[in-house]
Amino acid sequence: xxxxxxxxxxxxxxxxxxxxxxxxxxxxxxxxxxIAFGSEERAAPxxxxxxxxxxxxxxxxxxxxxxxxAARSAAQAAPPTPVxxxxxxxxxxxxxxxxxxxxxxxxxxxxxxxxxxxxxxxSHWTLVLSPSRVLxxxxxxxxxxxxxxxxxxxxxxxxxxLGGYDVTLQAPGLQSLPHPVLLEPANRSPFVNLQLYAxxxxxxxxxxxxxxxxxxxxxxxxxxxxxxxxxxxxDRIGRFRFTGVLDGSYTLVVGDPVxxxxxxRRLNFRAPSMNLPDITLPALSALRLRVLDxxxxxxxxxxxxxxxxxxxxVDGRTNIDGWLTIPYLPPGRYRLQVEHPSVGEGRxxxxxxxxxxxxxxxxxx
Numbered sequence: 001x002x003x004x005x006x007x008x009x010x011x012x013x014x015x016x017x018x019x020x021x022x023x024x025x026x027x028x029x030x031x032x033x034x035i036a037f038g039s040e041e042r043a044a045p046x047x048x049x050x051x052x053x054x055x056x057x058x059x060x061x062x063x064x065x066x067x068x069x070a071a072r073s074a075a076q077a078a079p080p081t082p083v084x085x086x087x088x089x090x091x092x093x094x095x096x097x098x099x100x101x102x103x104x105x106x107x108x109x110x111x112x113x114x115x116x117x118x119x120x121x122x123s124h125w126t127l128v129l130s131p132s133r134v135l136x137x138x139x140x141x142x143x144x145x146x147x148x149x150x151x152x153x154x155x156x157x158x159x160x161x162l163g164g165y166d167v168t169l170q171a172p173g174l175q176s177l178p179h180p181v182l183l184e185p186a187n188r189s190p191f192v193n194l195q196l197y198a199x200x201x202x203x204x205x206x207x208x209x210x211x212x213x214x215x216x217x218x219x220x221x222x223x224x225x226x227x228x229x230x231x232x233x234x235d236r237i238g239r240f241r242f243t244g245v246l247d248g249s250y251t252l253v254v255g256d257p258v259x260x261x262x263x264x265r266r267l268n269f270r271a272p273s274m275n276l277p278d279i280t281l282p283a284l285s286a287l288r289l290r291v292l293d294x295x296x297x298x299x300x301x302x303x304x305x306x307x308x309x310x311x312x313x314v315d316g317r318t319n320i321d322g323w324l325t326i327p328y329l330p331p332g333r334y335r336l337q338v339e340h341p342s343v344g345e346g347r348x349x350x351x352x353x354x355x356x357x358x359x360x361x362x363x364x365x
Contacts, residue, residue: 103140103162107188109181110156113169116197123151125171125196135164135182167192175199175246175271200271203241206234206254209283209355213238217281217328220257224249224266229257245269254279256313261330286327286357287350291318291338293364298322299340302364306336308352338362 109129115121125148131141140163148155162183169176174196181192202221206214215233219240222229234240247270255261261281267274291302298321306314310332318324331354339345348362 102185103137105162106159107162107183108158111192111194112154113194116195119198122171124149128168129165132164132166132180135180137163141165169194169196173199173244199244199246201243201273202245204276205278206238207278207280214281220253222251247271259307259311259313261311282330283354284328285331285352287329287352288325288359290361291322293343299343302338302340304336304338306334308332308334340364
């Protein structure tokens, strides 16, 4: 009886264990099935649940596609393409704006300067930094210049705002081409080699209407677009020569800049030299004017200014006898304003004929 009782208890325990194992197996299978079939309907963490899209009728040989509204929604939901911090600001084909480079902070510039063509190295020269015409970051660049007066051939600059620069050198009788330099976070202190070379000469000759050399005529050379002007007079054989001319665009004016004797000429100069064709002037005349007081006495040091109807100008002071002679004037009608600080003022109009000397007088009141 005792043996039968022990067997009965053992059988019951086995059955209970079998039932527990069975329930565990069924639960595991249910969990696996739920994971396999339910994950297709669940959205990934951080995303909105996907909307079921209706499929358009498919034709043989083609995969079914999303309808147009659903396709637009899917395209809008696509995450933007990641952008590296150093990429330039551009518009991608998707319409996504790429971030501009970071030009915050400062950098430096190191370099070496040499002179080509056998010219002596200058004891004094200037390095000029200006916003670049082509490089990115030019809006962050700041124009500034640095003077060197001990004949230095090497330089080191610091505390420069990051950005795109054009680097040029200035020295008496020498010039340089613009050198583009980009100061950016990945290149804060670049090294550059800069070169100076000799400036050039611009020369020409003035002839009168008969083809003879014309001396003592003002010639003006104006740089464009800076507007710096250099002036000189033709010599006794009609020659003029500008030295130390830098490469660039210029305007050449003969006579008064406001009323020139000839049409202004636009030039594109390149070193080492440029020889202009002879410039022939129109037939010129002269004007003699005497300035008097009410008693008929000549007034010295009276200021005379005016211009001709066909070009030419008058600007000078009377001599001790009250006379002023202006040579090399084109013909025309000249309206003159005359004044003296202690005597008074007056006006006069004088007709100047070709190849003649016109004389006139004016009384100051």
